[in-house]
Amino acid sequence: MDRGSVESGRKLTGVWQGIYDYPSGGAPTVPFTATLIEAGQSLSGSVHEPCLMHGHGNDTLFATLFGARDGRAVRFVKTYDGSNPNYTTVVYEGTVNGDATEIEGRWRIPQSWSGKFLMIRSGEEPAKAEERTRELVPART
Numbered sequence: 001m002d003r004g005s006v007e008s009g010r011k012l013t014g015v016w017q018g019i020y021d022y023p024s025g026g027a028p029t030v031p032f033t034a035t036l037i038e039a040g041q042s043l044s045g046s047v048h049e050p051c052l053m054h055g056h057g058n059d060t061l062f063a064t065l066f067g068a069r070d071g072r073a074v075r076f077v078k079t080y081d082g083s084n085p086n087y088t089t090v091v092y093e094g095t096v097n098g099d100a101t102e103i104e105g106r107w108r109i110p111q112s113w114s115g116k117f118l119m120i121r122s123g124e125e126p127a128k129a130e131e132r133t134r135e136l137v138p139a140r141t
Helices: 126-136
Strands: 014-020 030-039 042-050 060-070 073-080 089-096 102-108 114-121
Touching (some): 014 102
Antiparallel strands (some): 030 042, 060 073, 073 089, 089 102, 102 114
């Protein structure tokens, strides 16, 4: 068994539903879908998400990701496909929970800004996902 899946006994390969938030209170929380492939300690995959800022409301953004997993630590770089020049490269650093059903952490655009993200493996308990989403993004009044 490779070092990446030692703690949970489960690789990260699969489809994940996620959200990320922006640091300013007025910006929307963005949902995304990521497909991860874990091979050894390497991670790769793809992401698609709605373009909620700096674009048209019906646009979909596409990106690839490359990174690594070391035990419970995950780090990857998401690179957008260039179709919208406002979206380039984002670094994600997070922690995998004990049963490898969630990844939670921070994203950052170097020399710019950062925020939180949460990814939940598709097919996992929907009520749990909704509860965790509320923890990450409290209701705005």
